[in-house]
Structure formats: structure tokens, C-alpha cells
Amino acid sequence: MNFGKQLKEGLISQNPVLVQLLGMCSTLAITTSFFNGLGMGVSVLVILTLSNIIISLLRKIIPNEVRIACYIVVIAGFVTCVDLILKAFVPALSNSLGVFIPLIVVNCIILGRAEAFASKNGVGAAAVDGICQGIGYTLVLIIMCVFRELLGAGTFGAGLLGGGELGAAPGLRVIPEQFGIKILTMPVGGFLTLGALIAAMQWALTKSKNKKKEAK
Amino acid sequence: MKIDPKFVIKVAGTLTVIALVTAALLGLVDGVTRGPIAEIEAEKTRIAMSAVAPAGSEFTDKLEIPAEAIEAAAAQGGKVMELYGVKAGGYVMKISASGSQGTIVMMVGTDANKAITGISVVSHAETSGIGTKVVGNEPNDAGVGVLDQFVGMSGAGSLVVKKNIVPITTATVSTKGITMGANAALAAAEAMG
Numbered sequence: 001m002n003f004g005k006q007l008k009e010g011l012i013s014q015n016p017v018l019v020q021l022l023g024m025c026s027t028l029a030i031t032t033s034f035f036n037g038l039g040m041g042v043s044v045l046v047i048l049t050l051s052n053i054i055i056s057l058l059r060k061i062i063p064n065e066v067r068i069a070c071y072i073v074v075i076a077g078f079v080t081c082v083d084l085i086l087k088a089f090v091p092a093l094s095n096s097l098g099v100f101i102p103l104i105v106v107n108c109i110i111l112g113r114a115e116a117f118a119s120k121n122g123v124g125a126a127a128v129d130g131i132c133q134g135i136g137y138t139l140v141l142i143i144m145c146v147f148r149e150l151l152g153a154g155t156f157g158a159g160l161l162g163g164g165e166l167g168a169a170p171g172l173r174v175i176p177e178q179f180g181i182k183i184l185t186m187p188v189g190g191f192l193t194l195g196a197l198i199a200a201m202q203w204a205l206t207k208s209k210n211k212k213k214e215a216k
Numbered sequence: 217m218k219i220d221p222k223f224v225i226k227v228a229g230t231l232t233v234i235a236l237v238t239a240a241l242l243g244l245v246d247g248v249t250r251g252p253i254a255e256i257e258a259e260k261t262r263i264a265m266s267a268v269a270p271a272g273s274e275f276t277d278k279l280e281i282p283a284e285a286i287e288a289a290a291a292q293g294g295k296v297m298e299l300y301g302v303k304a305g306g307y308v309m310k311i312s313a314s315g316s317q318g319t320i321v322m323m324v325g326t327d328a329n330k331a332i333t334g335i336s337v338v339s340h341a342e343t344s345g346i347g348t349k350v351v352g353n354e355p356n357d358a359g360v361g362v363l364d365q366f367v368g369m370s371g372a373g374s375l376v377v378k379k380n381i382v383p384i385t386t387a388t389v390s391t392k393g394i395t396m397g398a399n400a401a402l403a404a405a406e407a408m409g
Contacts, residue, residue: 058234063227070234077238081245088249091256 003128010132017140017194018201022108026100027141028190032152033171035159037145039093041138043086043101047078048110048137049130052118056126059119071114072105079105092166096159109137144193150174152184265300265308268325268334275308276301288407292372294400297321304328307408309401310338315393317341320351322394324401331370332398335363347390350383358382362391372403 016022023044030036054074055062062070083101086094094101104110113133118126149171150156158171183189265275279299289296289311298310305328312321318341325333337351349362356362362384369375375395377383383391 061230062234063223063230066227066231069231073231073234073238077241080242084242084245084249084253087256088252 003132006125006128006132007135010129010134010136011139012136012201013205014133015136015140015201016109016112016133017137018198019205020109020112021198022112023137024194026103026107027137027144028187028194030097030100031141031144031148031190031193032185033096033149033158034142034145034156035093035166035169036096037141038138038160039086039090040097040100041134041141043082043097044104044107044109044137045131045134047075047082047104048113048134049127050078051075051110052113052126052130053123055114055118056121056123062119067119068111068115071111071119075110075114076105090166092159109133140197144190144197148184148189148193151181152189153177154180261298264323264336264338265325267336268323269302269306269308270304270327270333274303276303282408284407285404288372288403289400292399292403293396294403296400296404299404302327306330306333307401307405309404311397311401311404313393313397313400315340315342316347316387316389317343320390320393320397322397324398326401326405329370330402330405331368332366332402335366335394335398337363337394342387342390346387350387350390350394354384356382356384356391363394366394366398369398370402372406373399375399375402 010016012019014020017024017027026040026044030040051071051074055071058070058074079102082104083094086097086101113129117129121129146156149158153171154175154177155162155171155173157169159166159169160171162170162172181189184193262275266273269275277300279301281296281299285299286296294311294313296309297312300308302308302325306326308323308325310321311324312319314320320340320342321338323334323336323338325335327333336353340347340351342348342351353361353363356365358365360382362382365382366375369380375381375398377388377392377395381391381395
């Protein structure tokens, strides 16, 4: 178990969104404000870590033939728990993320990590993998949210900052409203932002690979 | 192909045990969250009810919906989902009726004289930018809020789009959905006396 290496994989070289291209649907849909991105990211992080731990613990008991069914039951259980807890204690976040919380059940990141990592590694490593991949996912969501919110709506931290109730706060105004690039707040803006981010990530990864080659 | 019974028991058993443990965990979480969620839902309903009843109205708890009210509403094309009494007289009902893209769920308030005191939409699937104009109570072709025009109207079945209800052009079907709900609420109110 190597925390540093796993963290680097989760954040950069094996980033779930930018490199593995998993969890696209939620990434595109909810990255309209900082509040949404943070809420969704943390929800996925918690569910991913818990389901990784349980699936790693059960990896020797679960028969190979029904493993996917077992994973889905475990994941769905945790997702429903998080959904209920958000509904009860953070209703503003639950309202704003809507159906995307229950849809975490079919988020490929979680099933993907269960199948590719947790079912083959020990509990400690699986937990660390969940945390690192979760942080990687959250970070991408936050970058996309900040970018789209700042350039699209001209605010920072809508839902969290700027006074008012949690979820309804207007955010801090950085750019006057009439200068916002409205298209970025629309679904098409999600695709554009994500495409740009993936391109930037690939550029950086290739560059560092080439450097290593040259050094050799 | 012969399947080993031991294998079946192992596969089915593991899946069953995992499902049972998950169900137990969900039961536990549900026990903790049920109270707060019910409170939040009740608060939402209270806000929705206040929006369609005269200011300062007090409401009863949820009432049993009488069979004749359900029948009367169904005859007008709507379904009474929830029923509350207004203490000063009249009812607030949650009604569903079909819009252009699916069901529109609305709160409709009626007063003691069985006239509408307000309509607000709770949930819908109308087309964004077209049907949503009706849902958002935007001005109709006569310049009045399309939901506001129902206030004070009475007589189940007497509300007809393009006769005494003015639609928003291009969103006639959505307006008809609301009208259907309004007629159903009036019919239910009349049936309950």
C-alpha cells in the first residue's frame, strides 16, 4: 500500500474523470455551481470509500458468478443511505442535486473501482483507493464548477457564499452579470469545459512522458 | 448441463445475506432520517398550501378523501391526491391532471363558497420555454397571470379554455391541463358540500 502513489494516480495519472473517462453524466450535469460540485464530490467520495471497503472485505466470500449483482446491492445500499441523510439534514443540497444522488448507483466510477481494484486488493488499499479516486473526482468537479460559474454566471461560490440560506446564497459577484458567457452555464458549456480539461490533461501527461523518454 | 445444488445454494445464499444486511442497514438509517424528512415535507406542503389560500389561513391535518370527491374529480379528468381543510372554510387539494408532456401536479385552494382561491404547480414535465410559461404563471394573451385568472371562478366543468379561460399562445395544452385540474378541484369541493 502506497498512499502517495495512489493519490497521484487518483488525482493525475488515473484520474477517474479526465483519464478513465468515468462518471461523465453527473460531471456534465451538476457542475453549475461550487455548492453542487462540492456536495456531489463528497457524496461520491463517501460512497466510493465505503463500498470499496465492504467489497474488499467480501472479496473472498462473493462467488465470481454473482459478483456484479452483489456489488450493486452494496453500492445501492450506501447510495440510499447518503440520499436519505442528505434529504433529512442538508435538504438544500438534496433539492439542487435532485436525481443525480440516486443515480450514483450506476456511476461507473464506483462499479469500476469495485471491479478493477477493491475486488483484488486488501481493505486498507481499497479504502485508500476510494479516498484518492474520490478526491480526484471531486477536484475535477470543483474545477469545472468554478470555471463554469465564474465565466458563465460571473459569481463564485453560489449556494455557499454571499449570505442567505444554504443553497440559495447568491455567491460573490466577480464579473458583472451582463458580461457572463451564458453558454457555459448551459449543458453545451459542460461539454466544452470538460473537453478543454481533458485536452489539457492529455497535453500535460504526454509532455511529462516525453520528458521522461528524453531523460532516458 | 447439470448444475450442482451446492453451487446454487452458495450463490443464492451469498446474495440473500448481502441483501438482508443491506436492508437492515437501510432500516437503521431510515429510522434516524424519517422524522426530519417528514418535517421538511410537511413544511414544503404548508408553504405550497399558503400560496393558494388567502393570507393568514390555518389548515387542518391531512383529511381522508371521500369517495364521492374522488369520483367527481375523475369525471372532470383530475385525480385528488391529498386533501386539507382550511379552518375558515374551504379546502386545499393536491390534484394531478394531464398536461402536454405528462402529469401536472398542482395545489388548488377553494373557499367556503366553492370558488378558487389560488392555483400553484407542484411538479410537472411541461416543455421548457413553452409549457413552463403556464407553470410559472406568466401573463396570458389577455395580460393576466395565467394561473391568477382562475382566482374567484367557480362551477365545476364551467371553466373552458378559449371561452372563459385565456391561454398563453403556443401553450394551450398546458393551460388546458391546469383548467382540467381546476374543474376537478371544484367538482371535488362541490361533492364534499
